[in-house]
Amino acid sequence: MLDAMVAMSLRLRLRGIDLETSTGLFGRELDLVALLTSSGPTSVKSLVADLGLPRSTMTAIVDRLENRGLVNRRPNPQDRRSVVLEATPAAHEALLLYKAGLLNLVEHTKKVLSDPEQAEFTRLLGKMGDSF
Numbered sequence: 001m002l003d004a005m006v007a008m009s010l011r012l013r014l015r016g017i018d019l020e021t022s023t024g025l026f027g028r029e030l031d032l033v034a035l036l037t038s039s040g041p042t043s044v045k046s047l048v049a050d051l052g053l054p055r056s057t058m059t060a061i062v063d064r065l066e067n068r069g070l071v072n073r074r075p076n077p078q079d080r081r082s083v084v085l086e087a088t089p090a091a092h093e094a095l096l097l098y099k100a101g102l103l104n105l106v107e108h109t110k111k112v113l114s115d116p117e118q119a120e121f122t123r124l125l126g127k128m129g130d131s132f
Helices: 002-014 019-023 028-039 044-051 055-067 089-112 115-131
Strands: 071-076 079-087
Touching: 019 089, 028 044, 028 055, 028 071, 028 079, 028 089, 044 055, 044 079, 055 071, 079 089, 089 115
Parallel strands: none
Antiparallel strands: 071 079
């Protein structure tokens, strides 16, 4: 199974379907942007808890995203000693680009798999997702 997953990843990248590279967001950066675009302005403390990251790691990620114009820091209206983070319009655009790439993968999958295979694949993906 591992070999098949590695081979699939390689094939996708060779076809230019590298979702993270297309958006410039990688790993936890993408997680943070997705959270902020769906939840709106959020405290760093909440994000640290939601993502299970050390505060120092979160600070480094936020610094990178802020330097690229994807996240803004502003004073927390509930606690002026802290800040809240908000996604910028550029972050929303990057997430839309990522989702468009996912949609392309879904469309390709629909061409390759029959309806019953698609249903089984969807069920298995859900089962895997629930296990994490």
